[in-house]
Amino acid sequence: MTRVVLFVSIVTGMGALALGYLESGQPAVARGLLIFAALWLIAQFRNWRWFASIGFSVAVILSAYGVWTSAPSGWMLAGIVGALFAWDLSDFEQRLENAPTLSERESLERPHLIRISGVAALGFVLSLASMLFRPQFSFEWVAFLALLAAIGLTQLVARMRRGG
């Protein structure tokens, strides 16, 4: 189950990015993305778990670049969400190897998929809403919010690394 969803999310995420770049008139990047998606799928087949992190980072960078170069934001957003999904499931699949029985696997798979789907859907809707409504902020406000976000993130990560 997890593996199927993982492959679907890789294809969807990278496909969305490729489609966005294709629509914005950058077929070379789109082709590169499709090749990269194929590599990611092969890496998953061969259990190269580290590749998921590279894939995720590539998706983050290319979606930001795509948005900046006026590629359709919706496709870019779908790409980043798909990559996040794939990155999460790749690690989850590795953790599932510790569950030797089918019942143990099933008891873990379903709640995880529900939770990650919820998080991804909510993130998608929030992002899409902010893209559609385009709230206007002055530069001072943007700088303040960015600083606040940076401090907040730093605190959060520090706390998480200490063990919650």
Next chain:
Amino acid sequence: MNRPLFLALNLYLLLLAGLATVSGDVLALLAPLALYLLAGFWRAPAEIKLHVRRSLSAERVSPHQNVDVTIEITNRGASIEELTVLDDLLLGLTLLEGETRHLIRLAPNGSASWTYTVSGLRGDYQFSPLRVSARDSLGLLQRTETLPAPARLIVLPFVPRLKQVSIRPRRTRVYAGEIPARVGGSGVDFFGVREYQTGDSPRRINWHISARHPNNLYANEFEQERVADVGILLDGRDRSNRFGVDKSLFEHSVIACAAISDALITQGNRLALLVYGQYLQWTIPGYGKVQRERILQALAAARPGGSEVFASLAHLPTRLFPVHSQIVVVSPLVPGDYGALVGLRSRGYQVTVVSPDPVSFELSYLPATSEVETAARIVRLERGLLLRRLQGAGIQTVDWDVEQPFDAAVRAALGRTPQWLRSIGRPA
């Protein structure tokens, strides 16, 4: 890389990109990642409150016998989304069935249990604590703890049954047993003739001698049979047991030790065990089944080792063994041991050396080249000479080719001659 850190780095990357490009749409891409991070933080695992129990289907087994290990876990705290439980398999044990690592989900007051099957080599295995780690459902945060679940598995050495082990210590104890005590009285073997005393059974009267002395009657005396003090010395020195990287005679020495201990304790003797290796492992003298169990458990835990202090048998603590008792030394022997063994004999101990043959042992795995054969002949000569010198000093020796059954080697060297053969003066 740490997953929260990796995610945060990507978030920062997007944030910087958004600020640099002054693009709201780029900043909007932050939302899914930030939500994911927050969700992980929100569902971070609370304090682990687990009750763990480990039980074994048997705590005392023979080598390679299957043992079921059951782990039971009960959650006394908050719900745990993902709980990884790792039960480290001890060195020497082999997993036959099941898994030692499990990933489960535990609701409050929920419980889980599983069983795996192991078998092992001789040893005393103290199971280590379970390592558990709880994660949030997104696998971002982890809390790890070790939970004690004590259990002990003793894999006893294989004990070959010996029919008879004949020893003759100089001194015996007062209780009746099977060791000839060099004292006249009631027994089986003829010991001598003495003057008839009131109370002696008329069946004991030696009529031939009494006929020659008309004024007195004479009665036969038999040799009393009693139990004796026996000290078993197991040589655990690396220098005498180890050959090459992974070859050792120690297991054979342990088997020999177990067999002799079993035979002697069955005869009713008071037995003690000293493992002489990296340190001294002493099992105090005792009788009976309890002592047999103590000795087998000590043998299960015995390990060969190296030590500067105990490199030679010269530092053997002889005071542990009662004066004039029997000492059985189980050792492959090295040339320097001759002096120490003769020293034991000169102190009045009756010494028996049971020696697993290192030459035939090494030959069993070395390539059959002419150089090896020549070397083997030389070493065999040296060993033969050492054994002959020991015999000359009054020490009984059992030279055991470990490819052969131990029983056969002992029967040839220490087997007691049956009564009907002894009566006609024939050895066994």
